[in-house]
Amino acid sequence: MELRVIADNFAFLILQGFFGFGAFAGGTLRLAVPAIVFGFLLGIFIGLGRLARSRWISVPMTIYVEFFRGVPLVMVIFWFWFIIPVLVGKSLPEYSVALTAFVVFEAAYLGEIVRAGIQSVPRGQVEAAIATGLTRAQAMRHVILPQAFRNMIPALVTQFIVLLKDTSLASIIGYVDLTKAAQIVNNREIRPFELYLFIAAVYWACSYGMSRYAHALERRLNPQAA
C-alpha cells in the first residue's frame, strides 16, 4: 500500500473527478445531479402518460419504458455517442452526450416511480377532489401529485443512488468522472490497488450514506411498514 498516490492526486480525483471543477467538463456529481433532475421532469410526463386513458398516449409510453428497461445502459450510451453526430451533423462533447443518454434512460425508470407514486394515492382522493368541482387536470395538480411526490421521495433517493453508481459508465466514452479520473492517474502512476480502492470507498460512502437516509425517510413517511 502506497497511500502517497492518493494524497498527491487527491485534488484531481475529488475536485475534478467527483465534483467536476477543473480543466475538463467532467465530474460524477455534475453529471448525476442534472441527470436526475431532468430525468425526473421527463419521468413525470412518462408516468402520467402511462396512466392516460387514451391508448394513443399510454401505449407509446409503455413501449418507451419497456424498451429502455430491456436494453443495457452501456448500449444506450453508445447509441447516443454514435447517433447524435449523425443527426446534428457534428460531434458533441462527451458531457452533452452522456447527459442526454442518462436523462433518456433514467426517465424510463423514474417514470415507473412516478406511476407507482400516483397509484399509491387512494382513489377516494380523486373522487373527493372531482366531487368538489375540480377538473381532472386540477385534481391531478392540486390533490394527487403533491401527495404522490411525498410517497415517491424514498424511491427517488434510491434511484439517485443507482444513477450515481451508473455514471461510472460515462467513462467509456471518455467523460472524466471519478472512475475515469482514477484511470488517468493510474496510467501515470500504475497504482491500481490504491486508486481503485480509493474510488470504491468514495462511491461506497455516498451510496451507503444515502441508502441509510432513504431508509430513514421511508420509516418516517410510512411508520407502520418498517
Add this chain to the structure above:
Amino acid sequence: MSYTFNWSVLWTGQAGGWLLDGLITTIEISFLAWWLAVTLGILSGALRTVPLAPLRWAAAAYVEFFRNVPLLVWMFFGYFAVPPLLPDAVREWLFEHGAEFWAALCALGVYHGARFSEVIRAGIQAIPTTQFEAAVSTGLTVAQAYRLIILPIALRLIIPPATNESLNLLKNSSVALTIGVAELTFQTRQIETYTAKAFEALAAGTVIYLLLCLTIATVMARVERRFAIPGMIAQGAVGEN
C-alpha cells in the same frame, strides 16, 4: 441527415459471426455469474435472517460492501488491482486463460450476489415467522428448517423480483466490455469500427438484448404461474438498488 443504410453489413463478411460469438460470450458469462450470484445470494440472504447476530452482521457486511460500489469499479478492481497480488504462477495461468473473463465473472457474481441477497431476504421475511417456529418445534434444527421449509417457500415467492434481478445481471454483463471481454456490446462496437455502420450494428445488438430479455421474462412468467403459492406474494425490497 445524410446517412445511407446498409443492413447487409450484418450478414456479409465477419459481422454475423462476431455477433454470434458475442451472444455466446454474453450468455456464458451471464449464466456462470448467475450461478455464483444466486449461491452467494441465497447463502447471505438466509444468513441475514438467522437468530445469531454475528452471522447476520457478516452477511450484512458482504451485501453493503459490494452493492454500494459501481460494478465497473469492481471489474477494474478484479482485473487491474487483484492479479498483481496473486502468486506469479496463478497470475500467469490467468493471463493465459482469459483473465478478463474471470475477473468480469467474479465482479458480476459478487455484485449481483449482494443484490440477490436482498431479494431473498425480502422473500424470507415475507414468510410468517410461525412457519419457522412450527418447523423448529417439530424437532428440526435451524439449518434443517431453512433447507427444508423456509428456503423452498421463499424461492417460490421471489420468482418475479428474482427474474427482474436476473435480467439486470444479463444487461450488466455488457459492462465487461470495459475490461476487454468480447461480449455482445463489445462485438457490436467492433462491427461499428470495421464497417462505420453505427445504426445497423447498434440496432442488431439492441434487438438481441431485447429478445433475450423478452424470452427470459416470458419463460419465467410461466414458471411463476406453475410454482405460485396461492394467497402469497413476496413484498419488500424488490426495487432496491
